[in-house]
Amino acid sequence: MAWLVxxxxxxxxxxxxxxxxxxKGFSRPLPTVVFAVALALSMGGLAFALRSIPLGxxxxxxxxxxxxxxxLYGMTVLGDALTAARVSCLLLILGGVLGLKVLH
Structure with a gap:
């Protein structure tokens, strides 16, 4: 359950x-509310998961x-540069995340 959270x-x-x-610098109400709610839920989920998963x-x-x-959102929606080097770096991060899960 902790891993899913x-x-x-x-x-x-x-x-x-x-x-x-x-x-846009907290000048738009709806995105500001989405930000605050998602931030609170994200931190709460992390705190819950850290009860049984090591901090690091x-x-x-x-x-x-x-x-x-x-x-990925930036590259697919916002037009950030999509290059083989950037995708390779993201795959390295993903590989590290999966490695930490497997070696847990």
Whole structure:
């Protein structure tokens, strides 16, 4: 159960990161609310998962999911550069996250 919550919390990290950009400096109410709710749920999920997953593993997996998700969103929706090098780096992060899960 902790791993499922951690994965959902990592996805919510992507949600709050995307919403943060959309707030335009917290000047737009709806994205600001989405940001705050996703941030609270993401942190709460991380805190829950860390009850049974070691801190280093849990935090790295949470950040990795959020970083990869946010980068993919930027490349597919926002027009960030999509290059073989960037995709390779994201695959390395994903491989590290999966490795931490397997070696847990």
């Amino acid at each position: 951690l994965i959902v919390a990592g996805v919510l990290e992507t949600v709050w990161a995307v919403a943060l950009e959309a707030t 593993t849990g935090y790295a997996v949470w950040v990795g999911i959020g970083a990869v998700g946010t980068a």
